[in-house]
Amino acid sequence: MLLRYFYNDKLAQASYFVGCQATGEAIVLDPARDVEPYLCTAEEQGMRIVAATETHIHADFISGARELAERTGAALLLSDEGGADWQYRYLDGYRHVLLRDQATFYVGNLRFEVMYSPGHTPEHVSFLLTDTAGADRPMGIFTGDFVFVGDVGRPDLLEKAAAQAGTAETGARQMFRSLARFKQLPDYLQLWPGHGAGSACGKALGAVPSSTVGYEKLFNWALQYEDEASFVAALLDGQPEPPRYFAMMKRLNKLGPKVLCGKPHVQHRPIQELTRLLNSGARVVDTRPAEAFAAAHVPGTINIPYGNSFVNWAGWLIDYNDPFYLIAERHLVEQMAADLSQIGLDDLAGYFDPPPVDTWSDAGLPMQSYQMATPRQIAQQILGDEVYVVDVRNQTEWDEDRLSAADHIMLGYLEDHAATLPHDKPVVVHCRTGVRSAIGASLLQAKGIPGVINMVGGLRDWMADGLPVEQGL
Structure with a gap:
């Protein structure tokens, strides 16, 4: 068996490539939208990606499951739990299997068992993995946004981000029951979560990439409660503000994200267009460091410095319904566009070079500082x-x-x-x-x-x- 871990620092998001070395077949769990790393791994290992799955309809990034189905012909193995409101809407035309609690499927000799684990979302499932070539019991569990290292998935996103009143408490009570079932799992199981520290899908996620079921039973705060009411109150208290783009992610992942089939190309714009665009109300994001922006910038532009929090704040501050523009170093633009596409910000209409301030002045642009x-x-x-x-x-x-x-x-x-x-x-x-x-x-x-x-x-x-x-x- 081959297990590869992929982690996106900018989204604090984990995905997994799991392959059967005997048959050369592989599956990707909770894939990010940029599927190139999985395709490269498959090629390096001489494997075929035959399936893609996800633990739930994600709210914090665009899923790459549909992208993999388009690029590789992989079957989509997706949750059928949670009721009619939580069904995927884009599956016609793709090979797919809808999964319910205790269902099993195989990728080569690798056996996956579905464990329904609602709480974070109504449709959430986890996957117990057994390598049947050498064992008859599971070695680990992919928990998605159910159980993290040191935390559990927040149940209030649907209420706070998607305005579905009353779902936070319902989700918290579902989480309590799901955790009761989790506590019955063997302590030796490895635990592979969907997020790490910095994710807004919980409030106290650890920075360690994996754990064990036994360790989490001992030290995860959420697994110490025996009283449901106390647990619900503790889980709902102190959750961070969910980014505005979460509601959009949930919708796009349910209806089916646009297929990219490659990295986006971004058009270079002449600096003379900048004033016209700003006067028309366009959003122009200057990605330079804060110190450079404070010293001199074009009035009307906003500053989101390019770094690990860039994608998060872009999702907060850029309107998904309108095209937007960047001021950015040319060698960084393609990576910025790829990063933004991870949360569905695909309408990047162009970028401007950040030339010396005197060049901007020569172009007739007024300058401002703070x-x-x-x-x-x-x-x-x-x-x-x-x-x-x-x-x-x-x-x-x-x-x-x-x-x-x-x-x-x-x-x-x-x-x-x-x-x-x-x-x-x-x-x-x-x-x-x-x-x-x-x-x-x-x-x-x-x-x-x-x-x-x-x-x-x-x-x-x-x-x-x-x-x-x-x-x-």
């Missing part, structure tokens, strides 16, 4: 109520500690509230370290807020400098 200040540099103004302070961290962070002078508007909702912010005093934006607040400063400036200041180093450096904070309840 101030960056450390906590020590801005503390007197904050404590003296000379500035308006907005904290763009998550709700759970705000609940722990905060500046007494600050108002809280989580970054993903900041644009919606820009009109309520004052224009008669400088606006200081802060987060924990200064990364999210840099994005926030660009959003406010693009909305016409004057005197924007990004507090670099954020609350972390504020506290390190011994400056006062207000503790949460």
Whole structure:
């Protein structure tokens, strides 16, 4: 048996290539939209991808199952649980098998048994894997978004991200019952989850890629509860804000994502078009580091620096219904486009080079900047109520500690509230370290807020400098 683990750091998402070396057949579990790594692995190992499966209809990335079916002819093995509202809608024309609890299927000598595990979503299933060439009992379980290392899947996404009222508590109660069944599994089983630390599909995911059922029984907080009501309250408490794009992902993965058949090509645009596009209301994202953007940028552009959080904040801040543009280094554009396509942001209509500022000026583009200040540099103004302070961290962070002078508007909702912010005093934006607040400063400036200041180093450096904070309840 061959088992290969693939991990996307930008989405904190894991997928698995499992092959039978005796027959040369392979399956991919929870594939990402970029299927090239799986195709390359199959070629390297002399294997054929004969099937693709997923543990549930994903909300945080575009599934690559349909892409694999198109590229390889793989059969789609997908959940038939959860009721009529949770059925896949694109399967006509593809070889497929719908799976229910305790169903089994084979890939060569590898036996997979379906374990219905609702809670995170109504249709969620897990897969117990047995290598029948040498064993008659399973060696591990692919848990998807059911059980993570140190956490379990959140049950509130349908209610918070997809506006399905009442589903959070129902999901939490389903999760309690699913975990009771999980506790009956043998301790020796390896556990292969669908996400790691940084995913918004839970609140306390570990950074370790795998675990065992026995270890999670001992140390996973969610497996320590015997009382259902207490478990439900604990599971629903403190979950992070779900990104806005989650509702779109759920819809696209259910109806069937567009097939790419290769990496997207992005058209280069002349800098002279930039003003016209901005005047028409187009979203233009400058991907340069925050320091470079703060020093000089074109008014109306926003800044999402290219890094591990780029995809997440792009999903929050780019409208799926409209084309958008990037300002980006040419050698990075194709990778950026590929990253964005992982969450279905396919309408990238072009990119602009980030030339020297004087070149922009020569092209007739007005330039703008905003101030960056450390906590020590801005503390007197904050404590003296000379500035308006907005904290763009998550709700759970705000609940722990905060500046007494600050108002809280989580970054993903900041644009919606820009009109309520004052224009008669400088606006200081802060987060924990200064990364999210840099994005926030660009959003406010693009909305016409004057005197924007990004507090670099954020609350972390504020506290390190011994400056006062207000503790949460």
